[in-house]
Amino acid sequence: MERRAMIPASPRDTVAVTTIPAHRLASQLLANNPLATPHAVVSHFGTMQAQDYLGALWAVGARMRSAVESDVERALAERKIVRCWPMRGTLHFVAAEDVRWILELLAPRVLKRHRLRLERDFELDAKTLRRCRTIVERELRGGNALTRPEIYAALQKSRIATTGSRGLHMLFALAHEFVICFGARRGKQPTFVLLDEWLPDAKSKSRDESLAELARRYFNSHGPATIADFMWWSGLTMKEAKEAIALGEVDIDHAKRARMQSPHVQLLPPFDEYTVAYRDRSAVLDPAFTKQVNAGGGIFKAIVVIDGIVIGTWTRALRSKSVKVSTFRELTAREARAVDRAAERYKSFVT
Numbered sequence: 001m002e003r004r005a006m007i008p009a010s011p012r013d014t015v016a017v018t019t020i021p022a023h024r025l026a027s028q029l030l031a032n033n034p035l036a037t038p039h040a041v042v043s044h045f046g047t048m049q050a051q052d053y054l055g056a057l058w059a060v061g062a063r064m065r066s067a068v069e070s071d072v073e074r075a076l077a078e079r080k081i082v083r084c085w086p087m088r089g090t091l092h093f094v095a096a097e098d099v100r101w102i103l104e105l106l107a108p109r110v111l112k113r114h115r116l117r118l119e120r121d122f123e124l125d126a127k128t129l130r131r132c133r134t135i136v137e138r139e140l141r142g143g144n145a146l147t148r149p150e151i152y153a154a155l156q157k158s159r160i161a162t163t164g165s166r167g168l169h170m171l172f173a174l175a176h177e178f179v180i181c182f183g184a185r186r187g188k189q190p191t192f193v194l195l196d197e198w199l200p201d202a203k204s205k206s207r208d209e210s211l212a213e214l215a216r217r218y219f220n221s222h223g224p225a226t227i228a229d230f231m232w233w234s235g236l237t238m239k240e241a242k243e244a245i246a247l248g249e250v251d252i253d254h255a256k257r258a259r260m261q262s263p264h265v266q267l268l269p270p271f272d273e274y275t276v277a278y279r280d281r282s283a284v285l286d287p288a289f290t291k292q293v294n295a296g297g298g299i300f301k302a303i304v305v306i307d308g309i310v311i312g313t314w315t316r317a318l319r320s321k322s323v324k325v326s327t328f329r330e331l332t333a334r335e336a337r338a339v340d341r342a343a344e345r346y347k348s349f350v351t
Contacts, residue, residue: 020224020283021308023255027223028274029063030266030305031258036065038075039095046217047092047102049276050083053190055269055302056093061349062268069350077184079198084181085172088235089114099195100202103178105210106235111176118173122166132160132170133179137194145183145191211240212247219245222277224255232279265338266305267314267323267346275310276300285310289328304342306335314343321347 025031035041041063042048050056060081061067075081081093087106094102118124124132132155139146139154146154148171152162155170162170171192174180183193195202205213218230230252231241245252268274275281275293284305285293292313294300304312304325312327323343331339 019308020255022258022260023224024222024274024284025260025264025266025308026256026258027221029221030268030274031260031264033063033065035063037080038064038067038072039080042081042093043095043098044217045221045273046098046214047086047094048273049271050091050093052270053083055271056083056091058269058346058349059272060093062266062346067349073185076182082181082199083190084195085110085175087233089172089176096199097203099181099199100178101205101210102214103176104204105207105214107176107178109235111173114172114176118169122169124166124169124173128160129170129173129177131158133174133177135160136174136180136192140180140192140194141197143193143197145186145193147186147189147191151192208247211236211244212249215241215244215248215250219250219252219254222273224253225278226280227252229278229280233277260307263306263332263335263338264308265335265342267325267339267342268303268305270302271300272303274305275303284308286328292328304339306338316346316350321350323347 022031029035029041029044035044038060041060048056048059050059057069057072060072061069064071072081076083079096082096082099083091083093084099084103085107086092086094086099086102087110089110118129135155135158136151139151148167151171152167155162155167160170171180178195180192181195181198183191183198185191214234215230218233219225222229222233227238227241227245230236230245231238234241234244236244266274275285281290286309289310292301293303293310301313302315303310304314304327311329312325314323314325316323323346325339325343
């Protein structure tokens with residue numbers, strides 16, 4: 001029988017909290033976990049970073065009333081949410097109905113920035129990428145789903161080298177041209193599918209509609225935040241970000257009222273939206289501990305959050321599913337017990 005990670009009922013002595021971290025806990029669905037499905041969670045955010053696949057499953061599950069890992073994987077297999085490269089050249093989960101308009105708004109600018117490097121470092125000019133596209137479309141057409149090694153084998157059979165990271169950059173380019181996205185996993189291997197076959201009913205929006213909706217999603221799910229934060233998250237220019245906020249009639253100073261018990265503890269995965277989605281993270285992470293969370297090279301560790309403040313990191317042992325916590329300060333007895341409960345919730349999610 002499946003064990004489900006449950007959010008304990010809040011006691012009667014919870015109090016309203018008005019700090020920026022507390023408001024963000026509410027916006028990010030971490031204060032009371034009101035949503036019931038992976039699709040609802042991902043749709044609330046617009047996009048959720050999914051570079052670390054197993055961590056991304058927990059990022060969704062941590063924001064649900066109850067969840068196990070298979071719930072999120074099922075939503076991916078059933079095409080309710082999709083893993084793709086919609087923005088910043090980074091993998092995200094996106095609700096199926098949002099994939100097309102977000103890609104059309106944000107993906108081309110990423111590919112444009114990478115064109116020179118693709119040609120210079122990997123000899124992937126427009127002609128070569130057209131050949132890659134023809135081969136990949138042929139291999140995937142008809143509902144086929146192939147792993148990365150299988151796609152590489154098809155390309156190499158046509159004398160297109162995929163060694164080093166060249167193959168990965170081919171897939172990166174094709175994803176940003178709306179050709180492919182991730183399908184369901186085959187065992188532990190991710191597969192790729194044709195976007196138009198995987199999501200045949202995906203809808204587009206006008207540019208203005210897309211900008212407005214993007215701003216609304218970001219500030220509703222990440223606020224309070226700044227225009228600079230929104231620019232960082234989306235990849236928009238300052239002019240475009242201001243235009244999006246105006247079109248969406250967004251009040252960037254609005255904050256959701258949060259009620260929570262203290263100590264309120266969350267164990268969040270690597271690359272979680274709670275930290276990675278802001279240019280300035282000082283409201284929730286003391287700059288003195290930045291390197292413990294983000295050591296450089298684009299790597300964000302899993303974090304321990306108490307009352308909205310990042311106070312440590314944690315790791316998971318894959319085989320035993322045990323959780324090891326390392327904090328930046330000594331915990332009180334109540335905090336330590338709350339961390340243990342959060343760890344048990346995570347272990348129930350992955351059981």
